[in-house]
Amino acid sequence: MEKVSVKQLFRNTEEFISKEVSICGWVRTERMSKAFGFIELNDGSFFKNIQVVFNDELSNFEEISKLSISSSIIVEGKVVEAPNAKQPFEIHATNIIIEGLSDSDYPLQKKRHSLEFLRSIAHLRPRSNTFSAVFRIRSLAAYAIHKFFQERGFVYVHSPIITGSDCEGAGEMFKLTTLDLTDIPRNEEGKIDFSHDFFGKETNLTVSGQLSAEAYALSFKNVYTFGPTFRAENSNTARHAAEFWMIEPEMAFADLIDYMDVAEDMVKYIISYVMENAPEEMEFFNSFIDKGLFDRLNNVVNSEFARITYTEAVDLLKKSGETFQYPVEWGIDLQTEHERYITEKIFKKPVFVTDYPKDIKAFYMRLNDDNKTVAAADLLVPGVGEIIGGSQREERLDILEKRIAEMGLKKEDYWWYLELRKYGTTKHAGYGLGFERIIMYMTGISNIRDVIPFPRTTGSAEF
Amino acid sequence: MEKVSVKQLFRNTEEFISKEVSICGWVRTERMSKAFGFIELNDGSFFKNIQVVFNDELSNFEEISKLSISSSIIVEGKVVEAPNAKQPFEIHATNIIIEGLSDSDYPLQKKRHSLEFLRSIAHLRPRSNTFSAVFRIRSLAAYAIHKFFQERGFVYVHSPIITGSDCEGAGEMFKLTTLDLTDIPRNEEGKIDFSHDFFGKETNLTVSGQLSAEAYALSFKNVYTFGPTFRAENSNTARHAAEFWMIEPEMAFADLIDYMDVAEDMVKYIISYVMENAPEEMEFFNSFIDKGLFDRLNNVVNSEFARITYTEAVDLLKKSGETFQYPVEWGIDLQTEHERYITEKIFKKPVFVTDYPKDIKAFYMRLNDDNKTVAAADLLVPGVGEIIGGSQREERLDILEKRIAEMGLKKEDYWWYLELRKYGTTKHAGYGLGFERIIMYMTGISNIRDVIPFPRTTGSAEF
Numbered sequence: 001m002e003k004v005s006v007k008q009l010f011r012n013t014e015e016f017i018s019k020e021v022s023i024c025g026w027v028r029t030e031r032m033s034k035a036f037g038f039i040e041l042n043d044g045s046f047f048k049n050i051q052v053v054f055n056d057e058l059s060n061f062e063e064i065s066k067l068s069i070s071s072s073i074i075v076e077g078k079v080v081e082a083p084n085a086k087q088p089f090e091i092h093a094t095n096i097i098i099e100g101l102s103d104s105d106y107p108l109q110k111k112r113h114s115l116e117f118l119r120s121i122a123h124l125r126p127r128s129n130t131f132s133a134v135f136r137i138r139s140l141a142a143y144a145i146h147k148f149f150q151e152r153g154f155v156y157v158h159s160p161i162i163t164g165s166d167c168e169g170a171g172e173m174f175k176l177t178t179l180d181l182t183d184i185p186r187n188e189e190g191k192i193d194f195s196h197d198f199f200g201k202e203t204n205l206t207v208s209g210q211l212s213a214e215a216y217a218l219s220f221k222n223v224y225t226f227g228p229t230f231r232a233e234n235s236n237t238a239r240h241a242a243e244f245w246m247i248e249p250e251m252a253f254a255d256l257i258d259y260m261d262v263a264e265d266m267v268k269y270i271i272s273y274v275m276e277n278a279p280e281e282m283e284f285f286n287s288f289i290d291k292g293l294f295d296r297l298n299n300v301v302n303s304e305f306a307r308i309t310y311t312e313a314v315d316l317l318k319k320s321g322e323t324f325q326y327p328v329e330w331g332i333d334l335q336t337e338h339e340r341y342i343t344e345k346i347f348k349k350p351v352f353v354t355d356y357p358k359d360i361k362a363f364y365m366r367l368n369d370d371n372k373t374v375a376a377a378d379l380l381v382p383g384v385g386e387i388i389g390g391s392q393r394e395e396r397l398d399i400l401e402k403r404i405a406e407m408g409l410k411k412e413d414y415w416w417y418l419e420l421r422k423y424g425t426t427k428h429a430g431y432g433l434g435f436e437r438i439i440m441y442m443t444g445i446s447n448i449r450d451v452i453p454f455p456r457t458t459g460s461a462e463f
Numbered sequence: 464m465e466k467v468s469v470k471q472l473f474r475n476t477e478e479f480i481s482k483e484v485s486i487c488g489w490v491r492t493e494r495m496s497k498a499f500g501f502i503e504l505n506d507g508s509f510f511k512n513i514q515v516v517f518n519d520e521l522s523n524f525e526e527i528s529k530l531s532i533s534s535s536i537i538v539e540g541k542v543v544e545a546p547n548a549k550q551p552f553e554i555h556a557t558n559i560i561i562e563g564l565s566d567s568d569y570p571l572q573k574k575r576h577s578l579e580f581l582r583s584i585a586h587l588r589p590r591s592n593t594f595s596a597v598f599r600i601r602s603l604a605a606y607a608i609h610k611f612f613q614e615r616g617f618v619y620v621h622s623p624i625i626t627g628s629d630c631e632g633a634g635e636m637f638k639l640t641t642l643d644l645t646d647i648p649r650n651e652e653g654k655i656d657f658s659h660d661f662f663g664k665e666t667n668l669t670v671s672g673q674l675s676a677e678a679y680a681l682s683f684k685n686v687y688t689f690g691p692t693f694r695a696e697n698s699n700t701a702r703h704a705a706e707f708w709m710i711e712p713e714m715a716f717a718d719l720i721d722y723m724d725v726a727e728d729m730v731k732y733i734i735s736y737v738m739e740n741a742p743e744e745m746e747f748f749n750s751f752i753d754k755g756l757f758d759r760l761n762n763v764v765n766s767e768f769a770r771i772t773y774t775e776a777v778d779l780l781k782k783s784g785e786t787f788q789y790p791v792e793w794g795i796d797l798q799t800e801h802e803r804y805i806t807e808k809i810f811k812k813p814v815f816v817t818d819y820p821k822d823i824k825a826f827y828m829r830l831n832d833d834n835k836t837v838a839a840a841d842l843l844v845p846g847v848g849e850i851i852g853g854s855q856r857e858e859r860l861d862i863l864e865k866r867i868a869e870m871g872l873k874k875e876d877y878w879w880y881l882e883l884r885k886y887g888t889t890k891h892a893g894y895g896l897g898f899e900r901i902i903m904y905m906t907g908i909s910n911i912r913d914v915i916p917f918p919r920t921t922g923s924a925e926f
Contacts, residue, residue, distance in 0.1 A: 005616060005684070024716040025684070026887045044683030044715075045616055072889040074716065099716070100858065100888035123879040124886065126682035135683070139619040146609050153468060153508055156602040160917045161624070161691045162637075162706050164924035174625075174639050174661070176668070178695045181638065181647055181655055192644055198637070198695055198705065199924040205639070212917060212926070219589035220507030220598070221468070221488070227691065228624045232641045232661055242661065243625050252507075253487040253537065253562070395563070416586040416926055423587065424489045425563035426535040454623045454675060461627035461662040463675070463879055 001076060007046035009079065013089055016079040023050065023091065024074040024099070026127060027067050029110060037065050041075065041091075044126075047133055047280035051085065052077065054093040063098065069109060070102040070127060115450055122454050122463050130289070133281035134451055137274055138439050144273035145226060145247055145435075148266055154249065155220040158227060159209030164201055165413055172232040173204035174242075205230040209248050210364075210430060211417050214393060217250035217428055218420050224249040226435075236458045238447040241436065243456040250430035256366075256375045256392045259429040260352050263379060263388050264305045267350070267438075271297050274442055282442075290444025296383050297442065303349035310334075310356045310373065313342055320346070333360045339378075339385035350381045363403045364417075365391040366427075375429075384441055390431020397421035464539060470509035472542065476552055479542040486513065486554065487537040487562070489590060490530050492573060500528050504538065507589075510596055510743035514548065515540065517556040526561065532572060533565040533590060578913055585917050585926050593752070596744035597914055600737055601902050607736035608689060608710055608898075611729055617685040617712065622672025624691065627664055628876055635695040636667035637705075668693040672711050673827075673893060674880050677856060680713035680891055681883050687712040689898075699921050701910040704899065706919040713893035719829075719838045719855045722892040723815050726842060726851050727768045730813070730901075734760050737905055745905075753907025759846050760905065766812035773797075773819045773836065776805055783809070796823045802841075802848035813844045826866045828854040829890075838892075847904055853894025860884035 003022045025043030032038075035056040040049040052075050054064060067073070077093035107121050108128060118125040125131040149156065162176060178198040179185065187193040194201050209225035216223040225248040232242065249266075251258060275282050275297065286293040308316075317328040317338055322345075326335045334342075334353070343351045354377040355368060365374035375392035394400040400421055404411055411418065439451040449455040454463040467484045488506030495501075498519040503512040515538050517527060530536070540556035570584050571591060581588040588594040612619065625639060641661040642648065650656040657664050672688040679686040688711040695705065712729075714721060738745050738760065749756040771779075780791040780801055785808075789798045797805075797816070806814045818836040821828070828837035838855035857863040863884060867874055874881065902914040912918040917926040 007616060024889070026682075044618070045685075070887040072716075072887040099890065100884070102886040106886045121879075123678040123883065124682075126679060132682065135620070135679070136618055138621075139613075142619050142621075143609055143613045146606055150602075150606045153470060155507070155599055156605050157598070157916055158601070158605075158691070158708060160706065160919060160924075160926070162693075162919045162924055164926070172641075174641060175644065176637050176639055177644070178635075178637060179644075181640070181642075181644070184644055184647070198697075198921065199919070200922045201924065203924050215586040215926075216589060216598070216916065219489075219587075219595065222508075228621070230625075234661075243623065245621060253535075420586065421563075423565040423569045424533040424535040426487070427562065453620055453679065456623060456625045456662070458661065459663045461623075461625055461664065461666050463623070463627070463678075 005045035006041070006043045006048070006050045009050060009089070010046055010048060013079075017081055017089065018079065020076065020078055020094070021091070022074065022076045025050075025072070027069060027071045027073060027102075029069065030065075030067050032065050037061075039067065039073075039075075041073070042127075042132070044132065047129070047136075047278075047284060048087070051082070051087055051090040052093050052096075053090055054096060058093065058096060060096065060098070064096050067098070068102045068104060068106065070106050072099040072102075073097060074099060115447065119449055119455070126453075129284065131450070133278075133284055134439070134443055134445060135453065137278055137281055137443055138451060140274050140277050141270055141439060141442065142226070142435070144270045145266070147273070148269045149222075149224045149249065152222065154222040154224045155216065157209070157213055157216045157223045157225050159206065159212035159225045159248075161206050161228065162199070162203050163206045164199060164203050171207045173207055174230055174232045176203045176205060207231060208432065209246070210250065210432065213248050213250040213430060214417070214428065215420055217252045217430065218424070218426070221252045222249070234458050238449075239437075241448045241452060241455055241457050244448070244452070245435035247433045247435060248430060250428065252426050252428040254392075254429045255427055256354060256377055256429055259390050259392070259431055260305070260307065260354075260377055260379075263390065263431055263433075264350075266433075267379070267388075268301050270438060271301050271442060285443045285445075292383075293444045299348075300350055300381060305379070306347045306349060306351040307354060307377075308351060309354050313338075313353050316346055317341065331357050331359070334378075336385040339380045340382070343380040343385070344382045348382065350379060352377045352379050361391070363407045363409060364393050364400070366394045367399055367403070377431075381441065384437070387437055387441060388431050388433050390429065392427065392429040395421060395425045395427050397425065468508040469504070469506045469511070469513045472513060472552070473509055473511060476542075480544055480552065481542065483539065483541055483557070484554070485537065485539045487535070488513075490532060490534045490536060490565075492532065493528075493530050495528050500524075502530065502536075502538075504536070505590075505595070507595065510592070510599075510741075510747060511550070514545075514550055514553040515556050515559075516553055517559060521556065521559060523559065523561070527559050530561070531565045531567060531569065533569050535562040535565075536560060537562060578910065582912055582918070589916075592747065594913070596741075596747055597902070597906055597908060598916065600741055600744055600906055601914060603737050603740050604733055604902060604905065605689070605898070607733045608729070610736070611732045612685075612687045612712065615685065617687045618679065618683040620672070620676055620679045620686045620688050621690060622669065622675035622688045622711075624669050625662070625666050626669045627662060627666050634670045636670060637693055637695045639666045639668060670694060671895065672709070673713065673895065676711050676713040676893060677880070677891065678883055680715045680893065681887070681889070684715045685712070697921050701912075702900075702903075704911050704915060704918055704920050707911070707915070708898035710896045710898060711893060713891065715889050715891040717855075717892045718890055719817060719840055719892055722853050722855070722894055723768070723770060723817075723840055723842075726853065726894055726896075727813075729896075730842070730851075731764050733901060734764050734905060748906045748908075755846075756907045762811075763813055763844060768842070769810045769812060769814040770817060770840075771814060772817050776801075776816050779809055780804065794820050794822070797841075799848040802843045803845070806843040806848070807845045811845065813842060815840045815842050824854070826870045826872060827856050827863070829857045830862055830866070840894075844904065847900070850900055850904060851894050851896050853892065855890065855892040858884060858888045858890050860888065
């Protein structure tokens with residue numbers, strides 16, 4: 001008897017009709033009707049449940065008829081067409097083995113639960129419709145990203161998580177130590193003696209793999225990272241987590257235009273891949289989580305993204321007549337309200353804004369000839385605002401050293417990064433995509449805590 | 464003019480013969496012959512270099528003729544057949560643009576360097592033949608793993624890196640904090656007051672994603688993790704790093720046999736994928752790093768892995784007449800010398816050793832009916848010894864609680880893990896594969912520091 005998944009049965013129904021199969025999963029609901037019973041069974045492979053019909057010919061009918069929600073069972077039976085039922089087929093059970101009954105205090109009973117409550121049972125919430133869908137989408141999206149880059153010959157680089165430098169320049173860091181915190185060793189000057197620490201010096205958790213990725217791009221031309229990054233920022237919002245995954249592609253012999261071309265292709269590819277491979281989940285999100293979802297995603301996939309400079313964007317915002325909470329002036333960092341106005345009201349599609357003032361951007365971004373702006377570009381999308389940030393990198397040693405000095409940073413901390421500009425430097429560009437951001441965008445889920453299996457946020461590292 | 468990679472030219476030579484192309488990369492060598500010059504150019508996309516021929520018709524012939532090693536250039540020219548040369552074709556340059564000259568103190572000059580020296584220039588070493596090959600293999604192997612599991616419907620889970628528990632039970636942990644180490648807050652009892660720390664409690668870096676993966680397997684049936692894990696163990700060996708990547712698949716409704724079946728398929732799949740997609744790199748490793756490599760890998764791919772119990776293994780070792788450094792007795796943890804003897808001398812192919820004494824294995828492994836052994840299995844491979852460890856997990860709540868108590872662990876620390884056994888428990892199994900271990904196995908590289916882009920080991924977190 002063939003062991004099959006619910007997904008296989010739904011995707012290749014024809015092939016299985018009238019066949020005996022074995023299927024296993026967890027009971028979502030059960031209802032009884034005299035000598036018959038109906039179980040909605042879910043095995044996590046698919047959004048939908050499969051209906052299992054059983055009758056009192058089963059030797060353990062009594063037991064089966066009282067299954068609690070989320071009990072695990074193995075069903076053997078025949079796949080039968082059911083043209084009038086909700087699903088086009090069902091399983092007529094010839095044998096049902098109970099693997100594990102679920103206690104009656106199972107917290108995920110069949111009723112609506114708040115997302116807050118579900119977070120408190122993060123080990124069980126993927127058994128609900130919503131989270132089951134979210135985390136299958138997350139998995140598919142991750143694979144789509146690998147597939148996109150691998151098909152284009154990009155080399156996947158595992159940039160280090162533990163970093164000996166605190167100069168990645170992207171935010172507050174977590175310190176890492178094996179020192180005994182109750183008795184921290186001090187040197188003769190009374191300062192902490194990190195020579196006793198595991199790495200013999202201060203270490204932190206990475207906030208970005210970009211600098212490492214640049215080194216690899218200058219060897220392999222096209223590379224990408226995809227790994228966890230960390231921010232110890234005390235921002236208790238729906239969009240920030242202390243631990244999240246980033247994708248950071250980096251391309252040598254590439255400029256700002258090349259980056260925008262690749263990023264645009266990538267965003268369209270991920271969305272298309274997920275919509276094609278998880279239509280039922282996406283249908284659910286569009287119907288129950290965010291009614292405008294399909295319109296928004298189709299608009300992204302079918303648009304040619306707009307490209308305007310920061311200076312043009314500022315002009316458009318000033319001419320718009322709109323009153324913003326933060327007034328618009330050349331030189332300000334664009335706020336979400338500005339970004340959304342540009343992409344939602346002015347262009348009604350994704351927009352790359354390029355060439356930002358150098359003072360609001362990082363030291364490694366390439367200085368434009370105007371000496372005022374840098375070759376950076378952020379991708380703004382309707383419904384969210386910024387979803388990708390990137391730039392051409394400063395490949396000229398002298399200018400990079402000057403920028404490092406201007407920013408009050410220490411040249412020695414960047415010795416190897418600077419050497420990349422000494423030994424066969426070349427124009428190069430890259431960007432960062434927050435993985436959770438794109439999952440939120442594709443599902444309509446509005447809190448980052450609900451797209452991470454076990455989220456870590458200010459004050460919370462449960463499970 | 465089409466921009467192409469060196470790999471595209473080698474893989475689809477026919478298509479490009481007589482065409483004008485643009486190609487960019489770094490100069491590996493240059494030699495001059497009167498009015499002609501020859502450049503070996505590498506762009507990181509491929510193991511081999513492409514030969515670029517240029518002559519004094521180029522306006523910048525003087526400059527081009529003095530290119531230093533690792534200078535970056537863009538070449539425009541015609542692809543021409545070269546039937547008598549080392550490569551079947553070469554590029555006749557019509558234009559060469561210098562992107563960046565390399566300083567004369569470039570440390571990776573054309574001579575043999577020690578691996579130790581190359582580690583000190585981790586930002587440049589991927590420009591050498593060996594490391595260029597290693598890190599392309601690493602990227603391909605990572606993709607092969609995703610492909611293998613995704614094609615089988617496994618859900619990719621990002622298990623958390625920061626953990627609020629120190630009870631994952633797999634080794635020494637790194638502490639994580641945002642407290643000011645020079646002035647650590649204390650509570651009234653004089654103990655460290657972690658309520659002021661970022662997460663409001665003690666946190667560490669994960670040593671294993673298994674417990675999280677189990678929660679997800681009990682929702683999705685088949686899942687896998689692929690992420691960084693950490694050990695703060697002071698072991699300065701060629702096989703241990705403080706930061707490494709692990710793959711941890713977990714399958715519900717699966718037993719020890721199911722795990723062994725999947726693991727065997729996976730190992731064969733990864734090796735086959737890499738050998739098929741990087742034949743030049745693998746040829747290089749087989750010729751210059753490890754002359755027995757192909758024999759060993761082909762043996763793995765073409766063997767049916769043996770499966771014996773620990774008890775049988777101990778008997779075989781005792782009967783072998785071999786003198787081991789560590790004497791063999793039932794109850795001991797098998798040492799590498801034993802493992803290698805079993806797989807290399809006795810079976811001459813990969814071997815799963817199953818059903819280890821419970822006292823040498825973790826609390827979560829399923830207790831066998833003999834009450835002495837657990838349903839664990841390690842995969843031993845010729846040349847290395849253990850490469851995969853896994854087990855069926857204890858799915859019975861009462862026995863699991865008893866094992867936790869026996870091991871002196873606290874039940875409260877495992878509340879959610881125990882709940883998985885209360886709400887629809889089912890037999891399940893999983894395993895862990897150290898990603899670097901399999902890269903070392905497939906390349907013949909013997910030090911883990913040489914298969915990680917920027918390795919972190921005791922006393923070392925450079926770059």
